[in-house]
Every structure is written in C-alpha cells, then in structure tokens.
Amino acid sequence: MKWHNKVTSLLNITYPVVQAPMLGITTPEMVAAVSEAGGLGSLPVGGLSADQTRELVRAVKALTSKPFAVNLFAHSIPSSIDTAAFTAMQQFLTTFAAANDITYVPPVQEMLRFHTYHDQIDILLSEQIPSVSFTFGIPEDEYIAALKNRGARLIGTATCVEEALLLDNKFVDVITAQGAEAGGHRGTFITEGTPPMIGTMSLVPQIVDATRRPVLAAGGIADGSTMMAAMMLGAQGVQVGSAFLVSNESSAPNAHKHRIQNASASDAVLTKNFSGRWARGIENKLMRAISESGLTTLPYPYQQSLTASIRSFAQQKDLTDFTTMWAGQSASKAVRKPAAAIFRTLIDQAQTSFEQIERHVQVKD
Ligand SMILES: Cc1cc2nc3c(=O)[nH]c(=O)nc-3n(C[C@H](O)[C@H](O)[C@H](O)COP(=O)(O)O)c2cc1C
Incomplete structure (x- = not known):
C-alpha cells in the first residue's frame, strides 16, 4: 500500500x-x-x-x-468572571478536599495569571x-x-x-x-x-x-x-x-493507566467540571461531586485553576478519584x-x- x-x-x-x-x-x-x-x-x-x-x-x-x-x-x-460563583466553587472544593484528606491550596482570584x-x-x-x-x-x-x-x-x-x-x-x-x-x-x-x-x-x-x-x-x-x-x-x-x-x-500515573485499560466505552463521559471546557474523560468521584453540588462551573481556564491543586495532589499520590483521566471511547484498546x-x-x-x-x-x- x-x-x-x-x-x-x-x-x-x-x-x-x-x-x-x-x-x-x-x-x-x-x-x-x-x-x-x-x-x-x-x-x-x-x-x-x-x-x-x-x-x-x-x-x-x-x-x-x-x-x-x-x-x-x-x-x-474571559475578561471578567462571576466572583460569587468563583468563591462558591472554591468553598465547595475546600470542603470536598478536607472530607477526602486532600491537601487543597485554593487559588486567589486576583492573583491568577x-x-x-x-x-x-x-x-x-x-x-x-x-x-x-x-x-x-x-x-x-x-x-x-x-x-x-x-x-x-x-x-x-x-x-x-x-x-x-x-x-x-x-x-x-x-x-x-x-x-x-x-x-x-x-x-x-x-x-x-x-x-x-x-x-x-x-x-x-x-x-x-x-x-x-x-x-x-x-x-x-x-x-x-x-x-x-x-x-x-x-x-x-x-x-x-x-x-x-x-x-x-506517557506521563500518566500508573493507576490512571490501569483505569483506562479497564474502562468501558460508556465510562468516558463528557464533563466541564474539571476545567470549565467540555472534555471527555473517565468518570470519577470529583467529577460526580461537582455535578451533584449543583454549582455553576467557571469558564476555562478559571475552573481549571480552581481544581488544579486537588488534581496535582491526586496525581502525586496516584489516586484516580480526584484527577482528570481524559480518554476517548476506544481508550480501553490501548x-x-x-x-x-x-x-x-x-x-x-x-x-x-x-x-x-x-x-x-x-x-x-
Ligand atoms: C489525555 C488527552 C489530552 C488531550 N490534550 C489535547 C491537547 O493538549 N491539545 C489538543 O489539540 N488535543 C488534545 N486532546 C485531543 C486529541 O487531540 C484528539 O482529538 C483525541 O485524542 C482523538 O481521539 P482519541 O482519543 O479517541 O484518539 C487530548 C486528548 C486526550 C485523550
């Protein structure tokens, strides 16, 4: 050919x-x-x-x-964001992190660049x-x-x-x-x-x-x-x-790799909870918790900054429940x-x- x-x-x-x-x-x-x-x-x-x-x-x-x-x-x-929504999401993530023994360092909105x-x-x-x-x-x-x-x-x-x-x-x-x-x-x-x-x-x-x-x-x-x-x-x-x-x-943590190989096509769902932009990844506890909170996600990249510290903690500890596991519908074939x-x-x-x-x-x- x-x-x-x-x-x-x-x-x-x-x-x-x-x-x-x-x-x-x-x-x-x-x-x-x-x-x-x-x-x-x-x-x-x-x-x-x-x-x-x-x-x-x-x-x-x-x-x-x-x-x-x-x-x-x-x-x-975005030139401006809803400060009340930012604070509400930050408070939710602070409580969520404490309940799950995660060290969370909330970003300061005014300091974000x-x-x-x-x-x-x-x-x-x-x-x-x-x-x-x-x-x-x-x-x-x-x-x-x-x-x-x-x-x-x-x-x-x-x-x-x-x-x-x-x-x-x-x-x-x-x-x-x-x-x-x-x-x-x-x-x-x-x-x-x-x-x-x-x-x-x-x-x-x-x-x-x-x-x-x-x-x-x-x-x-x-x-x-x-x-x-x-x-x-x-x-x-x-x-x-x-x-x-x-x-x-691939720099994916080991648990992430394992989860991907054992995922079914329907585990890879669409969410904007992690970053504020729609993305497909394997559903997990943090993704579900943000949905269940009923809070409005901030536009990208503000939401991304809000979840950054939890995601980085989870990646260092090789925890799949609290970080992004972006993956497509055929990822389990990897x-x-x-x-x-x-x-x-x-x-x-x-x-x-x-x-x-x-x-x-x-x-x-
Ligand atoms: C973990 C992950 C991260 C991605 N990051 C980017 C990125 O930084 N830039 C980009 O243009 N696309 C990104 N994509 C989307 C890919 O470019 C591509 O559209 C997608 O992987 C194709 O579908 P597949 O995953 O079924 O092969 C990413 C995809 C995955 C799975």
Whole structure:
C-alpha cells in the first residue's frame, strides 16, 4: 500500500498518522518516538509559559531531527468572571478536599495569571517549528501570517462543518475533524454552550465534502481497521490520542493507566467540571461531586485553576478519584508498549485491513 498523499507531503512525513497532542500526558520522548517512526509527533504546550514552551521544544529537538508539531490553545481569556460563583466553587472544593484528606491550596482570584498562545508564538517562530496545530479556536490573522511566512504548516481543529469552513477560509493547511468519540477537550469554538457531538463517521465525510483542505480524522481511531475506515470516508490521515495514553512514554500515573485499560466505552463521559471546557474523560468521584453540588462551573481556564491543586495532589499520590483521566471511547484498546511499537502496529494493521478490503471487493466481484 502506498502511503504518500497530500498529508504526508504537506507535513513531510512517511505515514499519514499524527500522534495527538495530549497535555499532561505527552512527553518529548513520545513526540520523538512517533516522529522517528515516520509519523508526526505533536508536542502540547497549551497554556504553558514561553520558557516552558522553549524548554519542551528543545527537549524534542534533542531527541529527533524529524518533523514534529507543536500544539497551541487558541482561545481567549474571559475578561471578567462571576466572583460569587468563583468563591462558591472554591468553598465547595475546600470542603470536598478536607472530607477526602486532600491537601487543597485554593487559588486567589486576583492573583491568577494565564499564558496564552500570544506568549508562545515568538518561540515557535525562532525555533522554526515545522508544523503548528491548534484547538479551541483560530489564532489571529497576524499570527497565522507570521507562522506561514516562516514556512510552518498549520493544522486546525474542527468539531463541525461550520468550524471547518472558518479554518478553510483562513488557509490552514490541514483540518483535524474531531469526532464525538475523542478523548480530552472538545476543540469547539463556535459556541460556548454544549458542543456539537458529531461522531467521526459522520463528521469526516461532511468536512471532506465541504472544504478544500486535507482532513485528519480524530476520535476513536484505535487500530488499523478504524484507521482504514477513516481513510475510506475521505480522510487523508488520522490523529490518534487515546491509543498512546498507556504507552511507555506517557506521563500518566500508573493507576490512571490501569483505569483506562479497564474502562468501558460508556465510562468516558463528557464533563466541564474539571476545567470549565467540555472534555471527555473517565468518570470519577470529583467529577460526580461537582455535578451533584449543583454549582455553576467557571469558564476555562478559571475552573481549571480552581481544581488544579486537588488534581496535582491526586496525581502525586496516584489516586484516580480526584484527577482528570481524559480518554476517548476506544481508550480501553490501548496497550502498554513503547510508542514506536504502537505506531508500527497501527500501520501494519492498516495495511492488513487494506488487503482484506481488496480481497472482499474481489470476492464480491
Ligand atoms: C489525555 C488527552 C489530552 C488531550 N490534550 C489535547 C491537547 O493538549 N491539545 C489538543 O489539540 N488535543 C488534545 N486532546 C485531543 C486529541 O487531540 C484528539 O482529538 C483525541 O485524542 C482523538 O481521539 P482519541 O482519543 O479517541 O484518539 C487530548 C486528548 C486526550 C485523550
């Protein structure tokens, strides 16, 4: 099977497979392993400072000279928030933490400062990053122009046709169609309400038909057959996240890895309780408690800051009940292996699936 297509040529890779950026999970080692294997590793830096971004980029560069992507969050920070809602959530989390023997350091609203992609673009330009992907929105025109002038390929995330058309009109090079099955945050940016929840099987062909850009399918791509199915729908590549969640290079705590491998598809639910943005992850005690409190979650990234100290405590203690366990609906298919071996298996299985389809078509003829 020949793998060369628009995606491989634009992104300068051998196989049309992008390892999804997964903030808090993806390490420079994971990025380098996938890029070295012929795919596109993606380094997530959403919300990090310029210094942290530079350090991580250089860590990847020290491990590979192959192309890789850096992934940004292209959202804007709300100019004001409901202070009463902030205080109510903080009080609830303080009580919850005490009842569960968790050390909670509540953030002080006035002291909160957030990094945005504006702080990171200069690093990406000076480090000459080959591909830049983004989610939660579209960077402003001047930033798109600056990245393009430096030769960076741009990959935008869409969760519906309307978003894909906005990306297309900004001349991004590749569009990631993020289906409802996907783990982690929804990339939705046309609404702050309930996000479109269109399955990958419906979304991919709709975006392929509506836009002029090659499409990556994301959400539920867990093996060779799901990858080939996405390609049959018109995708020219896939972006795979959950399949790398329990890889050797994943920084997920051990209990988190174990929980993911034993999850059923319906355990991975949609919530905005942890961060204030809708995301898919395995349901747990903190997620349920915030829902049952009846309190209003704060907009991203304020809610994220409010839960940060509990999540970090839980991660250090390897507790699954009090932290995010972002995972897609096919996450339980993930296997504990080096990322390069996971990648290779995906390609080999896709090749086999392709041959099976060919044989099936011949038999039917
Ligand atoms: C743990 C986790 C963290 C994620 N973090 C990011 C991120 O930082 N940036 C991003 O664009 N997408 C992020 N995503 C979404 C992925 O890019 C992708 O859409 C998703 O993993 C695809 O679905 P799958 O998990 O079924 O493979 C994350 C997904 C997971 C599972």
